[in-house]
Amino acid sequence: MDSETLYSIGELSRRSGLPVKTIRFYSDLGIVPPTDRSPAGYRLYGLDALARLDLARTLRELGLDLATVRKVPQVVDAHADALDAQIRTLRLRRPSSVFPADTANPAQGGAQGTAPAGDAPRATSGGRGRRARA
Numbered sequence: 367m368d369s370e371t372l373y374s375i376g377e378l379s380r381r382s383g384l385p386v387k388t389i390r391f392y393s394d395l396g397i398v399p400p401t402d403r404s405p406a407g408y409r410l411y412g413l414d415a416l417a418r419l420d421l422a423r424t425l426r427e428l429g430l431d432l433a434t435v436r437k438v439p440q441v442v443d444a445h446a447d448a449l450d451a452q453i454r455t456l457r458l459r460r461p462s463s464v465f466p467a468d469t470a471n472p473a474q475g476g477a478q479g480t481a482p483a484g485d486a487p488r489a490t491s492g493g494r495g496r497r498a499r500a
Contacts, residue, residue: 371413374410398439
């Protein structure tokens with residue numbers, strides 16, 4: 367399933383287990399805004415609406431009122447935006463010499479995880495972890 371898939375309110379109801387009336391109510395409150403509208407004006411929802419509905423249902427089951435539930439997606443979105451900005455800042459600050467290509471990524475042929483020559487594990491006899499007799 368691709369991230370561009372849009373669902374009608376009926377399909378969202380089937381997938382979430384919530385009545386169409388509840389989804390429409392949450393949509394009108396802004397808890398689960400439609401991603402788009404069909405040419406006929408019907409509400410269409412993306413996959414993120416399913417996650418928001420699940421979160422709203424969980425919060426209501428925990429006893430939170432609708433005013434609080436309504437604020438949660440805004441807080442989550444603001445937090446995600448702040449994390450994205452922080453990640454971008456950290457990537458800009460990271461010098462390329464910190465992770466040279468030859469040691470940072472084993473997939474690039476690096477030697478990450480290998481011990482220095484003096485720290486090599488000792489050989490055992492028998493191949494089953496038994497120690498050699500002296």
